[in-house]
Amino acid sequence: MDERVTLRSHLDNSVRDAPLGPAVAAVIEAIATASIEVADLIADGPLAGITGRQSGVNSDGDLQKDIDVAADMIMRRALHATPVAGLLSEEAELPEFLDAAAPLCVAIDPLDGSANLENNISVGTIFSIRPRGNDIISTFFEPGTAQCAAGFVVYGPQTTLVLALSGSVDIFILDRRACEFVLTARGVKIAPNTPEFAINASNRRHWHGPVRAYIDECLAGTHGNGAADFNMRWIGSLVAEALRILVRGGVFLYPADARPGYREGRLRLLYEAHPMALVMEWAGGAASTGRRRILELSARTPHQRVPLIMGSVRGVRDVEAVHGGIEPLFDDSDSPLFARRGLFR
Numbered sequence: 001m002d003e004r005v006t007l008r009s010h011l012d013n014s015v016r017d018a019p020l021g022p023a024v025a026a027v028i029e030a031i032a033t034a035s036i037e038v039a040d041l042i043a044d045g046p047l048a049g050i051t052g053r054q055s056g057v058n059s060d061g062d063l064q065k066d067i068d069v070a071a072d073m074i075m076r077r078a079l080h081a082t083p084v085a086g087l088l089s090e091e092a093e094l095p096e097f098l099d100a101a102a103p104l105c106v107a108i109d110p111l112d113g114s115a116n117l118e119n120n121i122s123v124g125t126i127f128s129i130r131p132r133g134n135d136i137i138s139t140f141f142e143p144g145t146a147q148c149a150a151g152f153v154v155y156g157p158q159t160t161l162v163l164a165l166s167g168s169v170d171i172f173i174l175d176r177r178a179c180e181f182v183l184t185a186r187g188v189k190i191a192p193n194t195p196e197f198a199i200n201a202s203n204r205r206h207w208h209g210p211v212r213a214y215i216d217e218c219l220a221g222t223h224g225n226g227a228a229d230f231n232m233r234w235i236g237s238l239v240a241e242a243l244r245i246l247v248r249g250g251v252f253l254y255p256a257d258a259r260p261g262y263r264e265g266r267l268r269l270l271y272e273a274h275p276m277a278l279v280m281e282w283a284g285g286a287a288s289t290g291r292r293r294i295l296e297l298s299a300r301t302p303h304q305r306v307p308l309i310m311g312s313v314r315g316v317r318d319v320e321a322v323h324g325g326i327e328p329l330f331d332d333s334d335s336p337l338f339a340r341r342g343l344f345r
């Protein structure tokens, strides 16, 4: 990219005329600035007193590391100074009420995938921004289509900000010397048909029939009914998987499965699936539970889980095709239907 475009100038240009534009820009800038602090903390790790040890349990029973708590505090402090009425964080049971007159609500996973940090693998911050309705709590229970912006930061070899705003998905990289994010890819589009999948295959015995059928077809490749031999990736870090999909396509699956606690999947609707779905769709991809479009779903509880299948349109549609008409939702059997009739035929 020839011209150096900073996040700030990009925000000025893309939301200048939108009614909530300045408020949305302020929230994005606050998260981006806070992410620089989180990136520094992660980069220094034990040198900055981050032990990576468990320091508690969050509202949903997940183990919390000291870095989860620190990232939550940093993001929360940054968002307190922005026009946000309600803030839902993965680390708190209920939304926090901030400025009652403010026009926006934010859902955030301050540090997703912190279990990866000891291995020096990329982790991230995921955020979702929506206009506040009459009632702050019920704003969070509107469908994902209510979001006006979303995105995520990847703390990896580079600190990367992926931003879905004004119908476009743009990628910024942190210029560490200047301490600012610089635009590196504008209007990103996901390849529509990349034969690459990502799933935690160790859970195969817990999957329900359609998911097994889909993955078996991918693995059979051109030796089966497939038109292509598939490649596989699994990083175990949602932000890193999502960035890979934006860069080179493919499909990511974290389905529901038969394990206790996984019957609605693992990932959270409000601060993981909804924002990822907005990013995917605005980049020309798709996001689904296998049966329903993620953006049309409304949460029933703040930390509701949901199956998430996202990425290249072809991959997501194929996964939806194997789910078609198969009930009940969590069918743990090998579906004979798919043994007879191949997905790709």
Ligand code: FBP
Pocket: 062, 111, 112, 113, 114, 200, 236, 237, 238, 239, 254, 266, 267, 268
């Ligand atoms: P948390 O919501 O508990 O932070 O976990 C999210 C996550 O780390 C994702 O980033 C990743 O896709 C997934 O869990 C990996 O789960 P698993 O270890 O079951 O494969």
